[in-house]
Amino acid sequence: MTDRELVRLALDACENAYAPYSGCRVGAALLTPGGKVYTGCNIENSSFGATVCAERTALFKAVSEGEREFEKIAVAGIKEGEDITFYPCGICRQVLSEFCGENFIIISAKSENDYTANTLGELLKNSFSLRKD
């Protein structure tokens, strides 16, 4: 699975976004070492703090299916009239760090042809962890 293919899947996933408040439709595609991809979209709520981002939707779907190891995630989205590169928010970086090491790759896309890759370690230094392994 190439980075570009994963970005394409993230863009497809944003079609299902429920974003009546921000108008920001976000999708994520999460790749396991076994080559399986779990997708997710953002799901907003009238009580704004209850909104869940696309990255956490994808991760929670995967974890609830028994997955525990991940290679990379692509994040992409659309907001009409704006040119946004979708980097995971701070909460999603912390949630990803529960299951993903510092070498986990995060591909942040502006479009199918315009994206950058960073490691989780670059985007989240000194993450909080109670894990002992």
Ligand code: THU
């Ligand atoms: N959002 C995501 O789903 N992922 C990101 O990486 C950034 C933000 C969502 C949350 C909210 O529904 C909307 O985008 C605007 O913040």
